[in-house]
Amino acid sequence: MTDALRPVFELCVVLPGLLLAYFPVKSYLRQPLLKLITWIVPLLLFLSAVGGAVCYQYHISAEPALTSIVLIAVTIYIKTLRGSMWKSGTVALSVCAVFACINSLSRAINAAMLIDMRLTEAEPWLCLRAVVCYNVLCWLFAVIAYYPATHAARKMVEDENFAQTWYVFWVLPLVFSALNLFMIPKYQDTLYTGRVLQGYIVISIALLILLLLFYAIFLMMANSLNRNARLQQENQLLFMQQQRYENLKTAIEEARQARHDMRHHLNQLSALAEEGNLDKLKVYLAGVVSRIPSLDMRLCENQAADSVVSYYYALAKREGIPFYAQLNLLEKIPVNEIDMCLVLSNLLENALEASLQAAPSRQQIKVTSYLHASRLLLIQVENTYDGVIKEKDGVFQSSKRKGNGVGLQSVRHIAEKSGGASTFSYKAGIFCAKIMICG
Numbered sequence: 001m002t003d004a005l006r007p008v009f010e011l012c013v014v015l016p017g018l019l020l021a022y023f024p025v026k027s028y029l030r031q032p033l034l035k036l037i038t039w040i041v042p043l044l045l046f047l048s049a050v051g052g053a054v055c056y057q058y059h060i061s062a063e064p065a066l067t068s069i070v071l072i073a074v075t076i077y078i079k080t081l082r083g084s085m086w087k088s089g090t091v092a093l094s095v096c097a098v099f100a101c102i103n104s105l106s107r108a109i110n111a112a113m114l115i116d117m118r119l120t121e122a123e124p125w126l127c128l129r130a131v132v133c134y135n136v137l138c139w140l141f142a143v144i145a146y147y148p149a150t151h152a153a154r155k156m157v158e159d160e161n162f163a164q165t166w167y168v169f170w171v172l173p174l175v176f177s178a179l180n181l182f183m184i185p186k187y188q189d190t191l192y193t194g195r196v197l198q199g200y201i202v203i204s205i206a207l208l209i210l211l212l213l214f215y216a217i218f219l220m221m222a223n224s225l226n227r228n229a230r231l232q233q234e235n236q237l238l239f240m241q242q243q244r245y246e247n248l249k250t251a252i253e254e255a256r257q258a259r260h261d262m263r264h265h266l267n268q269l270s271a272l273a274e275e276g277n278l279d280k281l282k283v284y285l286a287g288v289v290s291r292i293p294s295l296d297m298r299l300c301e302n303q304a305a306d307s308v309v310s311y312y313y314a315l316a317k318r319e320g321i322p323f324y325a326q327l328n329l330l331e332k333i334p335v336n337e338i339d340m341c342l343v344l345s346n347l348l349e350n351a352l353e354a355s356l357q358a359a360p361s362r363q364q365i366k367v368t369s370y371l372h373a374s375r376l377l378l379i380q381v382e383n384t385y386d387g388v389i390k391e392k393d394g395v396f397q398s399s400k401r402k403g404n405g406v407g408l409q410s411v412r413h414i415a416e417k418s419g420g421a422s423t424f425s426y427k428a429g430i431f432c433a434k435i436m437i438c439g
Contacts (some may be wrong), residue, residue: 340379
């Protein structure tokens with residue numbers, strides 16, 4: 001009976017691995033964690049029991065069954081998460097690489113325990129003490145990694161900015177996993193030749209430490225890149241606000257100049273009226289009216305939202321795109337202003353790009369925003385678009401613009417992070433985004 005449990009225990013290490021993978025992506029879960037545990041844990045235990053029974057029945061190694069269960073677990077992991085495939089896939093690969101190093105170390109420990117018995121060739125699984133040690137090491141690593149995974153790693157994963165290192169980092173865990181597979185000796189007796197066993201233990205520990213060091217370096221690099229991206233976003237928001245102030249200064253100066261010239265205009269109008277020259281009077285009045293500056297620059301009391309929307313209003317006006325804005329926001333709002341500005345800038349940037357591709361007669365952008373129930377910020381942006389838009393896994397993608405949809409993913413995550421929601425629809429050439437951010 002004990003021998004039958006050994007391959008089962010070897011396969012049960014998938015549980016701490018999957019748990020560790022979920023630590024940094026809690027906010028991306030499609031369903032509550034407790035609900036996930038109620039069906040994932042029994043499923044993995046069942047697969048481990050079936051896989052272990054098959055290995056015991058046919059007296060084969062547990063490695064093929066472990067690989068199959070890991071692939072199933074990774075598939076479940078990715079399907080139960082929202083957000084970028086790069087992030088979820090890379091996190092899963094990172095955990096697999098660490099557990100592959102622990103697997104090599106457990107194999108070395110098993111060989112050391114059986115050095116006097118030399119029974120490894122007769123039984124292809126780890127001995128009972130080694131397999132228990134294997135599980136203890138996996139759970140111990142999951143416990144040790146809990147704090148960094150739920151703080152530093154989670155902060156990096158949940159960052160709205162997508163560090164470019166995500167595109168290449170997956171190579172590292174893949175290489176380390178391949179190295180550990182390459183290290184598996186074809187014949188177990190090889191480990192007892194000379195000092196091979198001692199070297200195998202040292203190399204296994206060295207690979208694990210080296211891998212963790214690489215992870216730490218990647219974490220620092222990604223956080224640095226994300227910090228730079230945040231600074232760029234803040235600089236962009238400051239630039240928008242500066243442009244807003246410059247426009248207001250220009251409008252105020254024009255109004256002051258018009259007020260200063262009003263006495264001269266009144267004198268001229270009085271003279272033309274005394275002459276009875278109505279034609280010249282009409283022409284002069286039309287000229288004066290055309291020079292009166294438009295002061296409809298203030299869209300709402302909140303300066304942050306006012307600056308962002310006014311910036312894109314000016315860009316749309318420059319391109320001749322009709323822009324309708326209705327903002328009813330107080331000076332102080334109950335939501336994070338940076339999140340609000342990121343949502344508005346992402347949506348309006350997409351709206352401006354989409355409107356530029358539409359026929360001139362159909363171009364338009366409409367933005368509405370107001371507070372509801374004192375703690376909910378509602379934002380709606382509508383724009384025309386003549387291209388083809390398709391939706392895949394809740395992310396809208398354009399056939400005309402490679403990579404379209406990343407901004408919408410960021411908007412969706414900001415809304416969900418605050419406890420709000422987001423909906424996107426595309427019908428009859430009109431793309432509509434509705435966002436709710438909770439305070």
